[in-house]
Amino acid sequence: MNTQRLLVIEDEPTLARLLSYNLTQEGYEVTVEDHGTTGYEIARKSHFDLILLDLMLPGMNGFEILNKLRSEGIRTPIIILTAKNAEEEVVQGLKAGADDYITKPFGVSELMARVSAVLRRASGIEDKPEPANSEAEPAIQLGELVIYPERYEVLLSGVPITLRPKEFEVLLYLARKPGIVMTRDDLMNAVWGFDYIGGQRTVDVHVSSLRKKLELDPESVHIDSIRGVGYKLVVNKKPNSQRV
Template identity: 40%
Template structure:
């Protein structure tokens, strides 16, 4: 899938391109809005990542221009301004999602995947990862056929990691999704919770499913 990055800061553009390319996307970059618009006219992109603070025409301007020209490509905008009005403005102008700088790359990757996946994709009721089986409807999990005795929160945590299998899930996202702590909270708590979950999910078995990605978060990998 092809992605366009419009970002004037060359370092940021470079690492975004690198990271996304390594995750299987074809990436073009442009350092200013008009160049980006020209590329959009020429190629068909699955997604545009747009920085708001651009020299000359700013991101808002480009965004409205894209929509005015009838290009329906999903847009994910990056902003350093973290005000509610800014977010609302972006979404009003037709952006599909936004990320506030500084952000973790894993978070960006997750958002990109979500935006691209958005649509009629149905989540299966039962997830199977290696010998782990998670029944999302009955809130039950088992490994090698043995039922795992999990608390509701532990189950939510496991299900979150399993649904995002192969992606790193940040501590902040875990705190938000599992406990509803959608603010900057004490993330040591997440480490404790994951440690406890591991005791039940991984310790009794030889194959360890839950991986720590240092400095980023946790993930379940199926290989």
């Protein structure tokens, strides 16, 4: 089994050493960079299995790095490092495509749990079991919304909608039971897995982003919030799921 490669972009020397030491002890191959611009260049030119990214960096801050990497199609899993009680930073980071976050200060056990969980999800080994048969899952059509589960593609009123992987999985989960309220725990467990230790705010952020992308045809399909419970997919033209 190949050693997994991690990139740590952190400019605080003590924390960088702590991260490097503990991750290396767990068997990861660790590269540390303390400057945003240099860290970005390394991230885009070399292969890493995971990036630990501080948000406040010299040269290029973490948000800039995250946005540029995602805009260039680089899907390397990223965990952002953020200050305690900085909810706006967390929301902004998740919307930009971060896979998880960890707030400072944090314990070594929490760090290792998050790193392990993100790497496991990225590998798809546990989260995507083989189907019972070899036939591809048929498309789901709900009004003007068409979802192709095997291809991670979505059409709304005939127009392709670009979704990040987790946004797609949230939509697919809701679309399989249109009109049925799904709790945040339902979505968290189905999309992120039982071992995900991020807060339910992650679900809210992804649903919010998904809603904006569905605004192309809100009269056909939209996501309703059920206060204190969760969300449901509402289809106006064809309330029942069809297989095509």
